[in-house]
Amino acid sequence: MTVWLSAWLSGATGLDHVLDALEPWGEAHDVLTADEPTATATGLPGPTDRPTSVTFLLAALRRMGGQQTRTPARLVLTAPGDIRGLPGPGQFSRAAIDAGEGVLLADLGYGMVPAALSDRLVRWTVHPVAGLVPGEEHTPLREAEHALREQVRRSAAILASLGVARHRPGVREEIADSLRSRPRSLWPDGMPPGSLRVLQNADELSAILTAASVDEPGGALSASAASARGEALRPLATAVRVARRAAVAEAVRAFAGSAGRH
Structure with missing residues (x-):
């Protein structure tokens, strides 16, 4: 998701290619936000609403100015004792630590965390990221x-x-x-x-x-x-x-x- 989202936001690939690339990881992918303020700000469904699709997620990110982000997306991989790449305490950090992974959209102030709800369904939850996000640790x-x-x-x-x-x-x-x-x-x-x-x-x-x-x-x-x-x-x-x-x-x-x- 991190790579394909960045390619799509940069105009290097099309929507159909993004959806095709996600399919091997789950026949269906849906999207919710973690709270109502995030739903209002992004135009995506809230936590108690009916989920939407990745298509609407991508449209929302582009609508929020994602095409002009300096670093479209950052991969977060965590483990006990290793939380490098996370922003400060907050919803996204807690969810990414629990899941061991996430996609941070630092320039937009949001992050996404996946969860496999079944063999067929992966749910992406969009969380707000409050405060300043430290720069990405660069490892050549x-x-x-x-x-x-x-x-x-x-x-x-x-x-x-x-x-x-x-x-x-x-x-x-x-x-x-x-x-x-x-x-x-x-x-x-x-x-x-x-x-x-x-x-x-x-x-x-x-x-x-x-x-x-x-x-x-x-x-x-x-x-x-x-x-x-x-x-x-x-x-x-x-x-x-x-x-x-x-x-x-x-x-x-x-x-x-x-x-x-x-």
């Missing part, structure tokens, strides 16, 4: 990619010393299945190749993290080993989040810079 893409590789090396060494998954056959198949089950990501024309590469690497490492976090049959891993495993995987999970944010931010900057050339 190459730096994020290097950190990702370094954390893989360190984590692999620690996990090997712990014997994680040594006695669990089929781990490679689990990782492959996890990647196959992930919805297919579609990207706008003009997506930077470096962003695509880093996002693909992050997806693969996320699948490895999931497989490495699974306990062996019979609970063979001791409590101390399980704790050491968690400590080994935590920096890698952080590196995956940082890499995804950096890759998306690079794409957003590319599309924002192309505004007016389409």
Whole structure:
């Protein structure tokens, strides 16, 4: 959503392409606002109203001047102890922390948080963002990619010393299945190749993290080993989040810079 919203606001893609790209993540996407003042300001349904569609969300953002935003959208990925990229306390920050993700529209003063209500339906809730929003933490893409590789090396060494998954056959198949089950990501024309590469690497490492976090049959891993495993995987999970944010931010900057050339 962050990338496609930025591409659409910059004029780099059409509405139908945005809707097609969201479909693998949910056959239907609807939109509500978190409170009545936000509903009044945006023209979108309030929390007790009938939800509207992403089409009306995009129209509302453009109507509010989204086409002239300096940074159309910012990806927010949070985890316990890692709330980088969030504005100060408020509705959006609380919702993004609970969900672990969100899209921040800093220049407009709003943020959106998705929730999977069923296998078919994803709901986007628009929250107000009060006060000043700190500038986005800029991590160069190459730096994020290097950190990702370094954390893989360190984590692999620690996990090997712990014997994680040594006695669990089929781990490679689990990782492959996890990647196959992930919805297919579609990207706008003009997506930077470096962003695509880093996002693909992050997806693969996320699948490895999931497989490495699974306990062996019979609970063979001791409590101390399980704790050491968690400590080994935590920096890698952080590196995956940082890499995804950096890759998306690079794409957003590319599309924002192309505004007016389409």
